Amino acid sequence: MRFPKEYKYTQDHEWARVEGKTVTVGITDHAQSSLGDVVFLELPKVGRTLKKGEAFGVVESVKAVSDLYSPVDGKVIEVHSDLVDDPGTINKEPHDGGWLVKIELTSADGAAHLMDAAAYEKLVASL
Amino acid sequence: MLKRTALFDEHVRLGGRMVDFGGWELPVQYTGIIDEHLACRGAAGLFDVSHMGEFHVEGPSAAAFLDFAVTNHVSKTAVGQAQYNVLCHPSGGIVDDLVIYRRADDRFLVVVNASNTDKDFKHFQGLLNDNRSRFSGLKLENHSAEYTQIAVQGPKAEAILQKLTETRLSDIKTYRFAEGKVCGSITAILARTGYTGEDGFEVYCPWKDGPTVWKALIEAGTPMGLKPCGLGARDTLRTEMKYPLYGHELADETNPLEAGLGWVVKFDKGDFVGRGPLEKIKAAGPARKLVGLEVLDRGIPRQGYRVLTADGREALGVLTSGTQSPSLKKAIGIAYVRADHAAAGTDVSVEIRGTPVKAKIVPTPFVNQKK
Numbered sequence: 001m002r003f004p005k006e007y008k009y010t011q012d013h014e015w016a017r018v019e020g021k022t023v024t025v026g027i028t029d030h031a032q033s034s035l036g037d038v039v040f041l042e043l044p045k046v047g048r049t050l051k052k053g054e055a056f057g058v059v060e061s062v063k064a065v066s067d068l069y070s071p072v073d074g075k076v077i078e079v080h081s082d083l084v085d086d087p088g089t090i091n092k093e094p095h096d097g098g099w100l101v102k103i104e105l106t107s108a109d110g111a112a113h114l115m116d117a118a119a120y121e122k123l124v125a126s127l
Numbered sequence: 128m129l130k131r132t133a134l135f136d137e138h139v140r141l142g143g144r145m146v147d148f149g150g151w152e153l154p155v156q157y158t159g160i161i162d163e164h165l166a167c168r169g170a171a172g173l174f175d176v177s178h179m180g181e182f183h184v185e186g187p188s189a190a191a192f193l194d195f196a197v198t199n200h201v202s203k204t205a206v207g208q209a210q211y212n213v214l215c216h217p218s219g220g221i222v223d224d225l226v227i228y229r230r231a232d233d234r235f236l237v238v239v240n241a242s243n244t245d246k247d248f249k250h251f252q253g254l255l256n257d258n259r260s261r262f263s264g265l266k267l268e269n270h271s272a273e274y275t276q277i278a279v280q281g282p283k284a285e286a287i288l289q290k291l292t293e294t295r296l297s298d299i300k301t302y303r304f305a306e307g308k309v310c311g312s313i314t315a316i317l318a319r320t321g322y323t324g325e326d327g328f329e330v331y332c333p334w335k336d337g338p339t340v341w342k343a344l345i346e347a348g349t350p351m352g353l354k355p356c357g358l359g360a361r362d363t364l365r366t367e368m369k370y371p372l373y374g375h376e377l378a379d380e381t382n383p384l385e386a387g388l389g390w391v392v393k394f395d396k397g398d399f400v401g402r403g404p405l406e407k408i409k410a411a412g413p414a415r416k417l418v419g420l421e422v423l424d425r426g427i428p429r430q431g432y433r434v435l436t437a438d439g440r441e442a443l444g445v446l447t448s449g450t451q452s453p454s455l456k457k458a459i460g461i462a463y464v465r466a467d468h469a470a471a472g473t474d475v476s477v478e479i480r481g482t483p484v485k486a487k488i489v490p491t492p493f494v495n496q497k498k
Contacts, residue, residue, distance in 0.1 A: 039451040062160040
C-alpha cells in the first residue's frame with residue numbers, strides 16, 4: 001500500500017495534490033484496492049462549484065458503487081475525461097495516471113484541514 | 128464470531144480478501160473479480176462452497192417425503208442423479224432453492240443455501256412433524272458441518288479433477304454424480320453440477336480432508352490455467368447465466384413461476400407444499416416475470432434500482448442483481464418486470480441515481496447461449 005508523502009488525504013479516501021491554488025484529486029491506493037476492479041466512472045463538468053465534502057462523481061467496481069467527495073471548496077477547472085473510457089487505470093495508477101479532477105481553491109482555508117500521509121496511513125491501519 | 132470453512136488458512140495463504148458472507152468468513156476475491164471470472168470461463172476456477180448446507184433424508188418414505196416437500200419430481204430421479212428444486216411455503220413463496228442428489232433408492236443428499244440452512248432444516252422438520260404417520264421411518268439430519276464442498280468449474284475442470292481420481296469422469300453426465308475416491312483414499316461425491324454456466328464438478332468430501340483436496344486441485348490445475356475464485360466471481364458468473372440467487376431473485380415473497388422456475392414445478396405429481404396457490408398463479412399467468420436486461424447508455428444497474436418504461440414515466444419493476452459483465456463488457460441486470468413488458472426486445476429504462484438510462488430486455492442466459 002502506498003501513501004505518497006507529498007499528498008494530502010481525506011477520511012473518504014481521496015488524495016489531494018496541492019499546487020498553489022490548484023488541487024488535483026484522486027482516490028487512494030487503499031480505496032482502489034478495497035473497491036476492486038473499477039469498471040465505471042462518472043465525473044463532473046468543468047465549471048461546477050463544489051463544497052468540501054460534496055459528492056462530485058461516482059466510481060463503481062464490479063461489486064460496489066461509491067461516491068466521490070470533494071476534499072476542498074472550489075471550482076472544477078479540469079476533468080480527466082479520458083479515464084471514463086479506461087477506468088481500470090485507477091487500479092493500476094491510483095496516485096498519478098488515475099487522477100480524476102483539478103479543482104481551483106475558492107476558500108481561504110484552502111487545503112489546511114486535510115490529513116498528511118502519516119495521519120492517513122494511521123487511519124487506514126485502524127480500519 | 129464468524130464461521131470458517133476447513134479451507135480458511137488456504138484462502139489466507141492465497142491472498143484471499145476475507146469478508147463476512149451470511150455469517151461465514153470467505154474470500155470475496157484473490158487476484159481480482161474480472162481476472163478470476165475470465166479464468167473460469169477460459170480454463171478453470173476453483174471455489175470453496177463449504178458454507179452450503181447438507182441434509183440427509185433417508186428411509187423407505189424419503190422419496191415420497193421430498194416429492195411432498197419440494198416442487199420437482201424427486202421420485203423420478205435415478206440413483207446417481209442430481210435434481211434442481213424449489214422448496215416452497217404453503218403460500219407458494221420460496222423458502223429456498225436447492226439441489227437433491229439421489230445416493231440410493233431410499234437415501235438423498237439435500238444441498239441448500241448457506242444462509243438458509245437453519246431456516247430450511249426447521250421447515251423440513253415442521254413438515255415431517257406434521258405428517259409423521261405418512262412418512263414413518265424417515266430420517267432427517269443436518270450434516271452441514273461435516274462436508275467440505277469444492278467446485279471446480281470451467282472447460283478444463285474435468286481434465287484437472289481427473290488427475291485426482293480413478294473414477295472415469297467422462298462417464299458422468301451433466302447433473303449426474305458418482306461416489307469415489309480422490310487423492311488416494313478420500314471418499315468423495317463427484318457431481319457434474321455447478322453454478323457458473325461452465326462444465327465442471329462439485330466435490331463433496333469430509334470436512335477435515337478439504338485442505339488436501341483443495342491443494343491437490345490447485346497443484347493439478349494451475350499449469351492448466353486454473354485460478355482460485357472468490358464470491359465476487361461466483362456472483363458475476365451466475366449473473367451472466369441469469370441463475371437466481373436467494374436474497375436477490377428469490378425470497379419468501381417471490382414464487383417459482385414468476386422467477387422463471389416453472390420448469391421445476393411439476394403439477395403432474397401428487398400434492399406438494401404450495402401447490403394450490405401455484406396452480407392459481409399458473410392459470411392466471413404470473414403478474415411479473417424475471418428478465419435479463421442490458422443497459423445501452425452509460426451506467427451499471429444494481430439490486431434495488433427501479434425499471435421504468437422507455438420514456439421513464441411509469442414504473443415496471445425492480446432490479447434484483449446487476450453488474451458489469453466481465454465476459455461481455457456490458458452492463459447487465461436481472462429484474463422483475465410487469466409481465467406485459469417482459470418480452471425480449473422490449474425497450475425500457477433503468478433509474479440510475481435518479482435518471483432513467485436506456486435499457487433493453489434481452490434473451491438469457493447473457494452468455495453461453497445454445498446455438
